[in-house]
Amino acid sequence: MEKTLNSYLEQIDKYLKPLPVSERVDIVKEMQSEILELEHNGVAPAQIIERLGNPKELAKAYLGESISKNSQFNWHKLSAMIAFYSLAGLSGMFILPFTSICGIAFIFAAALCPIAGIIKYIAYLLGYDLAQIGIQINSYAMSATAFLPISILIGILLFLIGWFFWKLTILTIKTMSSGKKKLKEIE
Helix, strand or coil: CCHHHHHHHHHHHHHCCCCCHHHHHHHHHHHHHHHHHHHHCCCCHHHHHHHHCCHHHHHHHHHHHHHHHHCCCCHHHHHHHHHHHHHHHHHHHHHHHHHHHHHHHHHHHHHHHHHHHHHHHHHHHCCCCCCCCCCEECCEECCHHHHHHHHHHHHHHHHHHHHHHHHHHHHHHHHHHHHHHHHHHHC
């Protein structure tokens, strides 16, 4: 096939991008076979292009035909759309903000906890008592030497909780994305 005809088919394919790939490939293959048949019958490439018309207008015709074929009402499609957008809206308003903020806050606190233990321990070694940093239950106040390993353990625990919330955020986003892909497949 001649270069100008290949270019013509590429333009058609570009204008058909809104269609699903399988449909677009079928249309381009159909047009390619028509062009090859016309070429085989001795029609010049310029005449073939003139006969087919502007590639953008031809693609619009195919797009309009596809839209009219696919615009039938479908209860399954409607219920799938309602379910997806309801869950996505609920996730977007409540679940994602909660899990992402908790994840970040717990990870941040996990970093601060051991730092507080180290600061209290260094202050203890220098002869200062930082009563504001530490663990106090009723009248019992934990010593700086006991607080350091406890602060590290609390930091690890807070990090694990933050990591869990962050993974939950990512899982929610992936679930919403796969739901969106499934919804597009139904359409």
